[in-house]
Amino acid sequence: MSELLLPRDHKDLSDIITSASDDKTRLEVIGENSKQYIGRPMRVDRTLTTRQLSGINFYSPEELVISVRAGTSLSMVEHTLRHEEQQLAFEPIDYGHLFGFKTGQGTIGSVVACNLSGPRRIRSGAARDSLLGIHGVNGRGEYFQNGGRVMKNVTGYDLTKGLTGSWGTLCVFSEVILKVIPRFETSVTLVLQGLDDRLAINALCDAMKSPYEVTGAVHLQKAPVALLTDPKIASLGTSLTAIRLENFETAVRYRSTRLRTQLSCYGDVLEFSEQQTNSFWQDMQHLKFLTQSRAPVWRISTPPQNGPILVSEIERVVPVSAIYDWSGGLIWLEVPATSDVSASDIRRSLAHLGGHATLIRADREVRTRTEVFHPIPGAIGKITRGIKNSFDPHHILNPERMYAGL
Amino acid sequence: MSFIPLPDPDPDILKRRAQIAKNLAKIAPDAVFIEDEEGRQAYETDALTTYRRIPLLVILPSSTHEVSLLLTHCHKEHIQVIARGAGTSLCGGAVPTTDAVIIGLSRMRRILDINYDNRTAKVEAGVTNLGISDAMNAEQFFYAPDPSSQIACTIGGNVAMNSGGAHCLKYGVTTNNVLGVKLVLMDGEVIDIGSEALDSNGYDLLGLINGSEGQLGIATEITVRILRKPEMARPMLIGFNNNKDAGNCVSAIIASGMIPAALEFMDKRAIHICENYVKVGYPLDVEALLIVEVEGSENEINLQFDHVREIVEKFDPKTIRIAQNDEETDKIWKGRKSAFGAMGQLSDNYCMDGVIPISRLADVLGWVAHIGRHHDFEIANVFHAGDGSLHPVILYNANDEEELLRAEACGAELLRLCVKAGGCLTGEHGVGIEKRDLMREQFSELDLIQQTRIKTVFDPNWLLNPAKVFPLNAPGRGGIEADIAEISKPGGESER
Numbered sequence: 001m002s003e004l005l006l007p008r009d010h011k012d013l014s015d016i017i018t019s020a021s022d023d024k025t026r027l028e029v030i031g032e033n034s035k036q037y038i039g040r041p042m043r044v045d046r047t048l049t050t051r052q053l054s055g056i057n058f059y060s061p062e063e064l065v066i067s068v069r070a071g072t073s074l075s076m077v078e079h080t081l082r083h084e085e086q087q088l089a090f091e092p093i094d095y096g097h098l099f100g101f102k103t104g105q106g107t108i109g110s111v112v113a114c115n116l117s118g119p120r121r122i123r124s125g126a127a128r129d130s131l132l133g134i135h136g137v138n139g140r141g142e143y144f145q146n147g148g149r150v151m152k153n154v155t156g157y158d159l160t161k162g163l164t165g166s167w168g169t170l171c172v173f174s175e176v177i178l179k180v181i182p183r184f185e186t187s188v189t190l191v192l193q194g195l196d197d198r199l200a201i202n203a204l205c206d207a208m209k210s211p212y213e214v215t216g217a218v219h220l221q222k223a224p225v226a227l228l229t230d231p232k233i234a235s236l237g238t239s240l241t242a243i244r245l246e247n248f249e250t251a252v253r254y255r256s257t258r259l260r261t262q263l264s265c266y267g268d269v270l271e272f273s274e275q276q277t278n279s280f281w282q283d284m285q286h287l288k289f290l291t292q293s294r295a296p297v298w299r300i301s302t303p304p305q306n307g308p309i310l311v312s313e314i315e316r317v318v319p320v321s322a323i324y325d326w327s328g329g330l331i332w333l334e335v336p337a338t339s340d341v342s343a344s345d346i347r348r349s350l351a352h353l354g355g356h357a358t359l360i361r362a363d364r365e366v367r368t369r370t371e372v373f374h375p376i377p378g379a380i381g382k383i384t385r386g387i388k389n390s391f392d393p394h395h396i397l398n399p400e401r402m403y404a405g406l
Numbered sequence: 407m408s409f410i411p412l413p414d415p416d417p418d419i420l421k422r423r424a425q426i427a428k429n430l431a432k433i434a435p436d437a438v439f440i441e442d443e444e445g446r447q448a449y450e451t452d453a454l455t456t457y458r459r460i461p462l463l464v465i466l467p468s469s470t471h472e473v474s475l476l477l478t479h480c481h482k483e484h485i486q487v488i489a490r491g492a493g494t495s496l497c498g499g500a501v502p503t504t505d506a507v508i509i510g511l512s513r514m515r516r517i518l519d520i521n522y523d524n525r526t527a528k529v530e531a532g533v534t535n536l537g538i539s540d541a542m543n544a545e546q547f548f549y550a551p552d553p554s555s556q557i558a559c560t561i562g563g564n565v566a567m568n569s570g571g572a573h574c575l576k577y578g579v580t581t582n583n584v585l586g587v588k589l590v591l592m593d594g595e596v597i598d599i600g601s602e603a604l605d606s607n608g609y610d611l612l613g614l615i616n617g618s619e620g621q622l623g624i625a626t627e628i629t630v631r632i633l634r635k636p637e638m639a640r641p642m643l644i645g646f647n648n649n650k651d652a653g654n655c656v657s658a659i660i661a662s663g664m665i666p667a668a669l670e671f672m673d674k675r676a677i678h679i680c681e682n683y684v685k686v687g688y689p690l691d692v693e694a695l696l697i698v699e700v701e702g703s704e705n706e707i708n709l710q711f712d713h714v715r716e717i718v719e720k721f722d723p724k725t726i727r728i729a730q731n732d733e734e735t736d737k738i739w740k741g742r743k744s745a746f747g748a749m750g751q752l753s754d755n756y757c758m759d760g761v762i763p764i765s766r767l768a769d770v771l772g773w774v775a776h777i778g779r780h781h782d783f784e785i786a787n788v789f790h791a792g793d794g795s796l797h798p799v800i801l802y803n804a805n806d807e808e809e810l811l812r813a814e815a816c817g818a819e820l821l822r823l824c825v826k827a828g829g830c831l832t833g834e835h836g837v838g839i840e841k842r843d844l845m846r847e848q849f850s851e852l853d854l855i856q857q858t859r860i861k862t863v864f865d866p867n868w869l870l871n872p873a874k875v876f877p878l879n880a881p882g883r884g885g886i887e888a889d890i891a892e893i894s895k896p897g898g899e900s901e902r
């Protein structure tokens with residue numbers, strides 16, 4: 001394949017895409033290429049990377065807002081924020097471990113393009129909820145902006161959100177503007193051991209129904225616990241149900257005491273040390289609970305109470321390993337490498353339970369014949385096609401990465 | 407009449423009014439039809455009362471199915487449609503055109519499901535914003551976005567305008583709290599976007615629907631995220647010697663790493679108007695007032711107030727008062743929440759809605775006063791300071807046409823000021839017809855056409871909520887033929 005296309009500014013980006021649009025040159029759009037194995041395999045002519053669209057345009061810690069060029073590495077953004085005792089509210093997950101890469105790779109543009117959100121999503125929203133504005137170039141080569149740098153904005157249609165999670169199929173971001181939050185003074189993790197999935201999700205939902213502003217609610221079956229980084233946690237030998245509180249110290253102390261009492265009906269409530277807490281939640285963010293194998297992995301989004309039902313329906317057919325985040329509403333499911341990697345069973349269950357499933361890890365050949373992103377029904381499919389055509393009429397940006405024919 | 411033009415009505419549609427009503431009544435016999443002029447007149451405007459047009463017809467359906475049948479017919483007959491909730495839009499978002507049918511959602515007000523485990527509620531579009539929270543009061547849950555009109559405004563309208571409110575500083579606006587909508591497209595097709603799950607599949611259509619001002623479809627059912635109420639909430643009232651100190655204090659509070667549940671600002675004019683109206687004991691010897699609300703247990707609240715007090719002391723406060731009980735809490739909020747009603751008693755008022763970066767608050771307030779003086783108007787300021795959402799209120803006499811035009815010119819200048827300061831035209835109220843012709847202050851032609859193309863994807867003939875949001879000569883407006891052809895083509899591999 002010919003050399004990488006490396007735009008240095010939005011004008012360059014616009015020129016490159018205009019020319020590609022004229023020639024109908026199909027482009028793979030990447031940042032640091034950390035998500036190259038996610039999505040349908042693509043047939044492309046050139047690769048465009050945002051790597052040189054890098055740097056922080058402005059950062060105003062006193063206004064809790066940062067504007068970053070899209071090719072800036074996520075780790076640099078997080079480092080900059082940490083320096084001012086701030087952070088991204090949505091705690092983006094990191095796919096590095098899952099694909100055998102180093103963690104800490106990926107650009108801020110890809111975080112937005114894939115709407116990557118971690119455990120704190122249950123409290124603070126997804127990446128799309130922290131996004132205030134974008135600048136980008138569509139598949140026609142048109143440079144445009146939407147949103148801005150202020151906290152409230154209803155001027156015109158909210159393309160900022162509309163483009164988040166479009167996996168580089170509608171436009172290439174050149175700049176993203178994000179709301180940030182202060183780092184919390186302290187955090188505590190309360191842990192229940194040995195609960196089965198249903199009971200665990202009940203406990204998590206009870207914690208979420210409390211007034212204590214839980215910022216993490218996960219349940220790991222026994223097997224994945226052994227994969228965690230902290231040796232003491234990894235050797236516990238039981239399932240783990242963990243609840244995180246983050247706030248100023250007095251609040252965390254008070255709330256953890258109350259919550260502990262409330263949860264005691266589910267069994268003894270342990271508390272992780274501060275070091276264990278940091279390690280555990282970083283593992284959650286880095287998906288360390290999944291094996292570094294080629295076993296297919298699904299990311300399933302469903303109403304929290306339906307999570308265990310779905311898993312038990314799949315378990316009746318094949319053995320699986322399940323990890324529940326978002327108080328049961330997000331399931332990471334490792335399944336055996338059967339011919340359809342359980343796609344039809346999972347999607348049959350979701351048809352009556354609600355939600356959707358994305359095949360995050362699978363061999364190229366499997367991703368070619370299995371719908372990686374959840375199929376979209378009739379009228380929504382038509383709208384999806386219309387949106388793709390409006391931004392990228394020649395289908396040159398990440399062609400067919402999400403859906404066949406788009 | 408004022409200077410924002412509405413397109414001329416289609417004479418053919420006007421001529422066929424009786425026949426159109428008859429046809430639609432046949433299609434949806436159980437819907438309520440308002441055909442007489444007096445009845446239709448009740449729908450001639452919304453909360454932007456300077457603009458009035460009597461609609462062609464008003465229909466109040468009671469089900470998604472009826473809405474679908476009505477839209478299918480209107481689509482076929484090329485009749486424009488305006489969805490309406492409670493008509494509380496401040497930007498003319500629900501102002502009719504005389505050749506358009508109004509579909510009012512006020513009869514669709516059932517709470518369909520509340521699920522505390524999943525923390526979701528599914529409601530029909532005509533349920534009021536406050537009605538959602540009221541339905542779960544006993545369980546100590548609430549729906550967070552709280553626009554000032556929350557007693558009357560509907561959740562369907564909130565979705566259309568992506569409404570905000572005082573407590574959105576902590577909890578986010580409508581789009582951050584909506585998980586799903588049942589949407590009827592202009593051609594009558596019914597689609598379900600999102601679900602009770604936290605994120606949705608494919609492109610973020612929910613993100614596009616929220617704040618699209620009823621131009622992409624009619625939302626008939628909405629699934630929202632609900633939250634457990636905090637143990638307690640208490641406001642602190644702080645009086646300052648001038649607007650600048652109060653503005654700088656807001657920036658300092660946010661910069662300190664603390665996000666209160668609400669952070670509201672009132673200037674001297676607003677304080678006096680509200681106090682005179684509801685007599686809640688606001689200090690009258692101050693130039694500006696902040697209301698800082700924090701949440702948690704009693705101990706947590708006290709600690710947060712200690713932190714706030716430490717910051718506030720640097721800005722030479724004249725008064726600091728903390729609500730000691732629910733009664734005092736209610737009083738402090740009653741004053742703030744009655745602001746627009748109080749101003750309405752005094753004179754006509756035109757409430758603006760620009761947003762600015764909070765570090766510019768103190769400067770911009772100075773410029774707001776300057777612009778008011780230049781146009782010879784008194785301006786009262788009462789707004790959500792924590793997120794930079796300004797609401798300068800121009801006090802004027804709407805019966806004086808010259809004054810009305812001057813007030814609109816003054817308002818436009820205030821909004822240009824917000825954009826110039828790094829902000830935007832509207833943070834909560836929406837564009838509607840009011841700010842339609844100012845869109846180019848914020849957006850280039852290329853910015854606009856990305857949006858108009860989305861309109862064409864959902865509503866190729868531009869029949870839903872006409873003459874709003876985009877300048878009448880905006881690129882791509884009206885779903886030009888080339889755009890429709892391009893958007894509808896199959897594309898992909900097959901075209902190569």
